[in-house]
Amino acid sequence: MQFHQPQKEQSLAMLKELIEQNREFDIIDLFSKLHHADVAGLIDNLEEQEKRRLFALLDVEMASDVILELSDHSREQILSDISDERLADMVEEMDTDDAADFVADLPKDQAKAVLEDIHPDDSEDIRELLEYDEDTAGGIMQSELIAVPQKATINDALHAVVEASQEIDRTYNVYVVDEKNRLLGAVPLQNLITSKRHDPIMGAIDTSLPSVNPEMDQEEVARIFRKYDLVSVPVVDREGHLIGRITVDDIVDVFEEESSEDLYRIAGLDEDDHVFNSPWESIKKRLPWLYINLLTAFVSVFVIGFFEDTLKTMVTLALFMPVVAGLGGNAGGQTLALIVRGLALGEITMHNARRALLRQILVGIANGAAVGVVVGFIAYLLKGSSLLGIVLGLAMIINVFVGTLMGTLVPLALKILKLDPALGSNIFITAFTDAFGFLSFLGLATIFLKMLA
């Protein structure tokens, strides 16, 4: 029962041996002892032919669990080989939220065939869920839930749990609704067990817990789970009718998704990019950002071009250009990470954004001065030019300040424009700090040189 990495390696070795010896019954036996996520992990590690052969050995229930856990790559390989009937049987076994996501990812023909083959009730549920945007509460909710009327007793609720247990797992709460199916509150299973059987359900109800609307962004839903320490949340429409629920296992996936997204977007990566994507896909996904980067880099070319004469006069300036640009960029990157994260966690709102900006400006000025003085002094020591030292120090102060300012303003501006604050931000920040760094450094040098001439 314990979780041991070595055990997994062993299972894989054992499985490969069983495959070689064609011992299919033993394979089925091995799988039956494992969690479906582990079975999926094993299948992911096989060759295409073996994947298909072993997947075909699974009964429908196991197959429906396993296919949801397979890597996208394995799933595609197996799906190309599977009959529409078996696919429909598998989808019928799935929870509606998983079924909707699964059907949404199928090729159109297969999706259509499956929706026609399964029970009309299930098909209806899935079609409804498919209507919602996949990044919203509606997109991650499931229709399976247990609800009892407000006149029910604890005993009625317990019976409802027993009756539903074939169809529904992950039951943590029984919901209570009025005669029009409007949500009144939830009763955790623990409370059902500890209450007296003939007491009215309304006595055990918890009304302090939140519900969400299907249109709510999944990131906001995740924030509510975190704030209220929830394991599930009911979803209600505008009139308060109970239409579904979201369980915490789906929210854990949202957290992963959203935090990958921030990291990726800051770096200028497509959120679907993946280490083991085909190189061609990765190239297609990253190249557009590199071209955008190229465009912004040419701003710097023009800024420096403007000072070509100054550079001719004092070519040593070119040595220190990257120092000004790089430190501004990194100071900006630090602030950017902080602000993007603060926005994602809901710590920064439009109300306190001004306070955040003022603090970051203070930090920017102080850090700029701290770095600028050191850099200026080092440059003076290296090259013996006090002009270089002063100009470099000043430019550094300006550019670390600009980087910090931009690191705050860019994500806030994107947020106000209702865009993702992390969207390719690092590329824009560094473009700005590069151009502004060169402008201040070479601009100051030009002025000082003219003053001395």
Next chain:
Amino acid sequence: MQFHQPQKEQSLAMLKELIEQNREFDIIDLFSKLHHADVAGLIDNLEEQEKRRLFALLDVEMASDVILELSDHSREQILSDISDERLADMVEEMDTDDAADFVADLPKDQAKAVLEDIHPDDSEDIRELLEYDEDTAGGIMQSELIAVPQKATINDALHAVVEASQEIDRTYNVYVVDEKNRLLGAVPLQNLITSKRHDPIMGAIDTSLPSVNPEMDQEEVARIFRKYDLVSVPVVDREGHLIGRITVDDIVDVFEEESSEDLYRIAGLDEDDHVFNSPWESIKKRLPWLYINLLTAFVSVFVIGFFEDTLKTMVTLALFMPVVAGLGGNAGGQTLALIVRGLALGEITMHNARRALLRQILVGIANGAAVGVVVGFIAYLLKGSSLLGIVLGLAMIINVFVGTLMGTLVPLALKILKLDPALGSNIFITAFTDAFGFLSFLGLATIFLKMLA
């Protein structure tokens, strides 16, 4: 019951009015209707004096819930004003995992006083939990759990739930142990309800679910929750004795923490940095990274310095230096984000790292070529120098490739050294792509110029 942002604003306005009119009973009444996380949110928005006054109004149970949800800043303000006795009462109300975290954050004197004041059993539990590293399973587990012996019936387990309900909430499973307290398996509450009362507990047990050791890294624990869709996991020592459990609400916090950490570390930020830290703290935390950055930036200064003569001959080269450096840096940053994330999610292991590296190299060469050709051509058009175009194009191909290579190798190397793969990585990547970009660009230019001369 619904979650409405405007309602929160209203509550705050109402609260401020009640405070002004000294209507303390109405304040208590308002708080009693709210979730403790919302009460904490309201208190966070008040002035220091009001925070203390309102916090004093809360009964011990509410106070212990609320203080755990307050911002660090509010908590410090309130703690400075609270008696050791009240503090001890509050800690006794907390779950052991929260209590241990809370005590660990207290000033030493207060922590000692609290541990002496509370019930010796609780104090013992908390002291034991404090032994574990805060980033491990032991650091986030709680001692509160329900366990029954293997000879128990379903009915016994139901009684155990009822008996424990005063002390323990968030019960999702009843654990089954042998006579030596070694874990045999878990029974979800749903199964307790659906089983026959006089059946043996062992008939309803689920043994396919994992347990974890207290030394396991919390990130690894989070990965297990995600893989197996868990709401709680039992913690067992090396001999298999059940010593605690971890619930999903704590894992949600781990996800937040760990994903902030990656983002921060890549950017060269201390993980404790925060938008609303005092500027002085932020300065202290960011400055060391900027100085490290400065150190690495001077590598570029020396590289460029090496080619000062080439620059004097052809000062136009200086215009395009940032293009080579910048695009290499961004290609590196893209790959870095991908690899760091892949490592964090456990998708990249030491077994498939070589495959990941090869794919990224392919992507690097292709993207480098795609960008290099365009850049070279643009530079030729702008400046009419085919030498510049060729040198720039070639340098770009080399540097985008180098960036991609480093973006893969740096996090993998840090991982092999058992360091955090994200640790300040962006600073090192850009240092490398800067220096290497200048080296290849100016180096090639020098060679070509000599060939032509």
